[in-house]
Amino acid sequence: MIIVMLGAPGAGKGTQAAMICDKYDIPHVSTGDIFRANIKNGTELGKKAKAFMDEGKLVPDELTIELLLDRVSQDDCAKGYVLDGFPRTIPQAEVLTNALAKAGEKVDFAINVDVPDENIIKRMSGRRSCPKCGASYHVEFVPPKKEGICDVCGSELIQREDDKPETVKNRLSVYHDQTQPLIEYYEKAGALQAVDGTKDKDEVFADIVSILG
Numbered sequence: 001m002i003i004v005m006l007g008a009p010g011a012g013k014g015t016q017a018a019m020i021c022d023k024y025d026i027p028h029v030s031t032g033d034i035f036r037a038n039i040k041n042g043t044e045l046g047k048k049a050k051a052f053m054d055e056g057k058l059v060p061d062e063l064t065i066e067l068l069l070d071r072v073s074q075d076d077c078a079k080g081y082v083l084d085g086f087p088r089t090i091p092q093a094e095v096l097t098n099a100l101a102k103a104g105e106k107v108d109f110a111i112n113v114d115v116p117d118e119n120i121i122k123r124m125s126g127r128r129s130c131p132k133c134g135a136s137y138h139v140e141f142v143p144p145k146k147e148g149i150c151d152v153c154g155s156e157l158i159q160r161e162d163d164k165p166e167t168v169k170n171r172l173s174v175y176h177d178q179t180q181p182l183i184e185y186y187e188k189a190g191a192l193q194a195v196d197g198t199k200d201k202d203e204v205f206a207d208i209v210s211i212l213g
């Protein structure tokens with residue numbers, strides 16, 4: 001069972017990916033983790049990837065796929081795995097489809113955790129964090145006892161740059177331009193399944209389970 005997670009930043013796909021992995025006992029495969037592990041272990045592929053990263057360049061799709069295939073050839077991926085953060089673009093999806101096809105495999109489910117932009121902006125721009133102890137809050141969903149003050153250490157809470165509405169809007173616009181076409185790609189491939197990501201996370205998960213069986 002090969003699953004690709006799709007959804008805008010802040011849609012909660014990481015949370016759902018973790019819940020899927022837990023229930024079905026399959027690994028959560030993220031390209032970020034693969035890069036870090038290979039670089040840390042000093043593998044040949046890791047050295048190649050690091051050379052690009054050191055120059056501030058994106059790791060090319062072919063190399064990313066090579067690293068990914070190396071990771072999913074390990075025993076723990078035999079029953080399947082959840083891909084998170086890859087593919088992000090159509091060329092990446094095509095390279096992945098071709099690479100999997102060589103092994104007689106395919107993406108079985110592309111799960112789109114669908115949340116309208118305005119909900120994401122509301123979710124993210126309500127986040128507050130403590131610059132001192134790192135505790136996080138949400139003005140609406142997880143408010144501190146005293147407005148603007150950390151429950152743990154009493155410091156004044158801040159809104160991180162990443163959570164400011166303008167930043168969130170920019171990230172969503174990049175997402176729509178680049179990743180939205182993947183939804184159409186996996187729809188054509190017959191793998192797309194959309195879930196309503198505005199629901200409570202346990203309800204979203206129940207919907208996913210009914211899709212995966």
Ligand SMILES: [Zn+2]
Pocket residue numbers: 130131132133134135150151152153154155
């Ligand atoms: Zn604090």
